[in-house]
Amino acid sequence: MQLNPYGEDPVRFVVELTNVPPGSARELEERCVAAGMVIDRPVEPGDLAEVLGFLRRWAKVVDAGTDERRAALLNGLLAEASTPPRLTDHADGGWHIHYREDGIGLGGVLRAVGAVGTALHLTGLGMHRLGRCALAECGNAYADFSRAGRQRYCSHACANRDAVRRHRAKRRAL
Ligand SMILES: [Zn+2]
Numbered sequence: 001m002q003l004n005p006y007g008e009d010p011v012r013f014v015v016e017l018t019n020v021p022p023g024s025a026r027e028l029e030e031r032c033v034a035a036g037m038v039i040d041r042p043v044e045p046g047d048l049a050e051v052l053g054f055l056r057r058w059a060k061v062v063d064a065g066t067d068e069r070r071a072a073l074l075n076g077l078l079a080e081a082s083t084p085p086r087l088t089d090h091a092d093g094g095w096h097i098h099y100r101e102d103g104i105g106l107g108g109v110l111r112a113v114g115a116v117g118t119a120l121h122l123t124g125l126g127m128h129r130l131g132r133c134a135l136a137e138c139g140n141a142y143a144d145f146s147r148a149g150r151q152r153y154c155s156h157a158c159a160n161r162d163a164v165r166r167h168r169a170k171r172r173a174l
């Protein structure tokens, strides 16, 4: 796993997987490789089930109504998915921190990285920095990495579509 657990990458990847869940173990593996993960062990159907289960619970973290609820749900994921930090230099990537045991499957790796990455994101930038796209027919999850921290849409496309719609509604109202 070469994703920087302190950076945005793991959280962006979990958002992507949540909005478009992988349909097979093979697709999961391909997307992990594309996201920069080093695959230590063959990906198995059990990994897919494990990841899909994690994503369902992670979505509840996004949809939590209060900071306390969000923290409690994420603490549950952290307790199950992560271990105390440890140093490792596998895969010639240089020394870095893992929050997981060595030699576990991809499902376990993704859970650990996703849970820890989300915890670092929320504590670093703010507990409100996860949400659902405000465009009614979209509803995609997003993680807000913006400077201002006031993101409401999953993408520029959704923000633009809603702006056009509001503009038209206003003109009709005149
Ligand atoms: Zn690693």
Ligand SMILES: [Zn+2]
Residues within 6 Å of the ligand: 133, 134, 135, 138, 139, 140, 153, 154, 155, 158
């Ligand atoms: Zn959207």
